[in-house]
Amino acid sequence: MTDRTRRRATWPVTALLALATFAATWGLSPVVTTRSWPRDTAAALVLVAVAVAATRALAVGRADTTSRLRSVTPTLVGALVGAWIVLARFAGPTGRTDLFVGLESFGRASDRFGAALDAIAGSVAPVQGTLPVAMLVVAASVALFLVADLIAVPGRRPALASVPVLVLWIPSLVLAERVPTATFVGTVACLVLVLAADRGTRSGTRSARAVAAGSAVAATAAVTALALAAGGASATLPRFVAASWSDAFTDPGPGMQLSDDLDMQQDLESRSTYPVLSYTLEDSDAYDGVLRVYTLTSFDGTRWHRDDRAEGTSFAADEVLWPQASPDKGQSTTMAVTLAGYRDSIVPIPIEPRAVDIAGTWSYEPRSDELRGDDTTDPGMGYTVEVSPRDLTPESLGRTRGDDLSESRYLDVPQTSHTEDVAAEALAVTAGATTRFEQAVALQEYFRDTSRFRYDTAVAPAASDDAVWDFLTDRSGYCVQYATSMTVMARALGIPARVGVGYLPGQVQRDGSYLVSAQRAHAWPELYFPGSGWVRFEPTPSQRTGAAPEYTLEQTTGTTPATAAPQEVPDLAQQPAPAPVATATSAPVAAPAAGGRDETPWLLCLVLASTLTVGAGLALVAVLRSRRRATADRDVEDVWDALGGDLARLGVGWSAATTPRQVPDHVLRAASRDGTVTIADDAADALRELATLVEGARYAREGSQRPVAEADALAARVVAGTTRLRDDRRARVEV
Known part of the structure; x- marks a missing residue:
């Protein structure tokens, strides 16, 4: 290989682009929980980059390097390797790596791709990094790397290659409005090094190299500016100059709403820190800030279902909204609510008696204690609530005043194979309680006892047809399992019960307001x-909810009869419960609002697909232009270098120290010593003529050079007349 050929080695550019792609992919960590996908992405990029670089290295110096097919062959090989990696790693029948890829692998990959899109559409960031989601991340990273490499190396447009790499920042910029610092620094550094490495692969006159250097400086500035603009515009520019990435890439309509199909057997995915709403309290001691969105009463043994919607009634701004007659009130306070990402036709309201001053057409439905509207809310919408908490005490709750509820829907218990077991456990837990309130507190403290139960967002697989019994035996779950089990056990005791769904109190901010995120x-x-x-x-x-309601705390330290030890539940319940685990999640699934549930994922897919298409088109145009330019700029030296590469692969090449006049004799001696390479007389004559032509081009006066077409013809005769007798031995010549 000659010195000029060595300077054309492009593997550093490919390697740096792979590093840049991985750094950019790491930027997805704010929106995709980090499980195995970073490791899988790194492995895939390494293997694909090696395949691309190796294929390209084998093509260096070939006489037909101007072939369009040859320029994209490394990319095609990389695509095949990438497809095999994705199918082998993610399309196996068990979800584990299966090196054998068959036709059925494509079907499983298609199914998992659909599952990934469904997971993205049905979740809020961060999305859980499940196998389908990881497959989507790895496949996108490999595809964007191949497009970037195609633009940078065959297309000779390294600055333009930064565009597909930076596409990987879009999800984090849209959903989290930031990219990690390590991602920003790593991506930009690698892209700048790509420009420097590409300059090293170019050859030509000093003036050409100077032009290339100037272009590299300009391109470096462009890449850095592009990255800075992408990463920092939403955070550094005033709101009236540049809107946030969320505003730029998403419709202002889609937002957050709570899922209304709570499933006892579904894991709780990681919740987003995306703001749902904020509020201020005139007196924070008067109300704790819990907000209801809706109420559930129908449970089938596994899943909760919303009841048929009842008609609500209009109300005045000063009218107290409460299902029963106005109860005894405590200290009142004013709550001013401002909606952020929340969007629904039901607005969150306090769970205590209140008067609501809200613009628009709204109605109050007392049976479910919900405030409903004809249209969905908009971000920035505000309303004021005058909250008048009841004076709830152990004494007042221990007294029975008035009629009880007799509606069966508040007492229905699903009939399963363990209905009687659940009822027996409820009786055992509340043994010794003499009032309804004592029974309720006994159930509450039973579940809050961390020596019995453990908070966990992962739910054990169903072991029976009764999800409550499964929870009582496995003894781990999150708020849906706890709330459902206490509700069902209370009903088994004859206590009307239902489930409320909404938000825990917000987190106090520096200005004294409270911020409620989807995590709450x-x-x-x-x-x-x-x-x-x-x-x-x-x-x-x-550890998830804080202290229990104040009116239940006095009961646990008072003089009321202590409840008997609960009956031991067989099987799993006899095993000691693990130590409690702190978690950052809390609640039922907070899903994108109905008006915008699917738009954001498909928008991102559309952006990604468009970028890939445009990038591939630009790469093809760049490749064709560079090929045409390379053909026009080729000289005798290029032909000589290409021939040197061809003969070196046969074991009869020469080094950069060998002069053109020495090359023919050197090649013939090398072939004679090797014994497996035959050079025909016509090929030897052509080699001598080409050496003379090269020597003349190097040392003769300007204007005496002969056309490059003649050099091409001579090189073709040399290649055609040089053959290897057998392929099992590779000749090597030391020069």
Whole structure:
């Protein structure tokens, strides 16, 4: 290989682009939980980059390097290797790596690709990094790397190659409005090094190299500016100059709403920190800030279902909204709510009696205690609530005043193979309790006992047809399992019960306001007490919800009869419960609003597909232009270098120290010593003529050079007349 050929080695550009792609892919960590996908992405990029670089290295110096097919062959090989990696790693029948890829692998890959899109459409960031989602991340990274490499190497447009790499920033910029610092620094550094490495692969006159250097400086500045603009515009520019990435790439309509199909057997995915709403409280001691969105009463043993919507009634701004007659009130306070990402036709309201001043057409439905509208809310919408909390105490709740609820829907217990077992456990837990309130507190403290139950967002596989019994035996779950189990056990005791769904109190901000994010979504049981109405209890352990409601705390330290030890549940319940695990999640699934549930994922897919298409088109144009330019700029030296590469692969090449006049004799001696390479007389004559032509081009006066077409013809005769007798031995010549 000659010195000029060595300077054309492009593997550093490919390697740096692979590093840049991985750094950019790491930027997805704010929106995709990090499981195995970073490791899988790194492995895939390494293997694909090696395949591309190796294929390209084998093509260096060939006489037909101007062939369009040869220029994209490394990319095609990389695509095949990438497809095999994705199918082998993610399309196996068990979800584990299966090196054998068959036709059925494509079907499984298609199914998992659809599952990934469904997961993205049905979740809020960060999306859980499941196998389908990881497959989508790895496949996208490999595809964008191949497009970037095609633009940078055959297309000779390294600055333009930064565009497909930076596409990987879009999800984080759209959903989290930021990219990690390590991603920003790593990506930009690698892309700048790509420009420097590409300059090293170019050859030509000093003036040409100077032009290339100037172009590299300009391109470096362009790449850095592009990355800075992408990463920092939404954070550094004033709001009136540049809107946030969320505003730029998403419709302002889509937002957050709570899922209304709570499933006892579904894992809780990681919740987003995306703001749902904020509020201020005139007196934070008067109300804790819990907000209801909707109420559930129908449970089939596994899943909760919304009841048929009842007609609500209009109300005045000063009218107290409450299902029963106005109860005894405590200290009132004013809550001013401003919606952010929340979007639904039901607005969050406090779970205590309140008067709501809200613009638009709204109605109150007392049976479910919900405030509904004809249209969905908009970001920035505000309303004021005058909250008048009830004066709830152990004494007031221990007294029975008024009629009890007799509607069967508040007492129905699904009939399963373990219905009687659940009822027996409820009786055992509340043994010794003499009032409904004592029973309720006993159930609450039973579930909050971390020596018995463990908070966990992962739910064990179903072991029976009764999800409540499964929870009582496995003893781990999140708020849906705790709230459902207490509700069903209360009903088994004859206590009307239902489940409320909404948000825990927000986190206090520097300005004194409270911010509620999607992480604060929560479910809790509500039990009915004649004279007081529906009362919230909190069976979910304290590490997620904080202290239990104040009116239940006095009961646990008072003089009321202690409850008997609960009956031991057989099988799994006899095993000691693991230590409690702190978690950052809390609640039922917070899903994108109905108006915009699917738009964002498909928008991102459209952006990605468009970028790939445009990038591939630009790469093809760049390749064709560079090929035409390369053909026009070729000289005798290029032909000589290409021939040297061809003969070197046969074991009869020469080094850069060998002069053109020495080359023919050197090649013939090398072939004679090797014994497996035959050079025909016509090929030897052509080699001598070409050497003379090269020597003349190097040392003769300007204007005496002969056309490159003649050099091509001579080189073709040399290649055609040089053959290897057998392929099992590779000749090597030391020069």
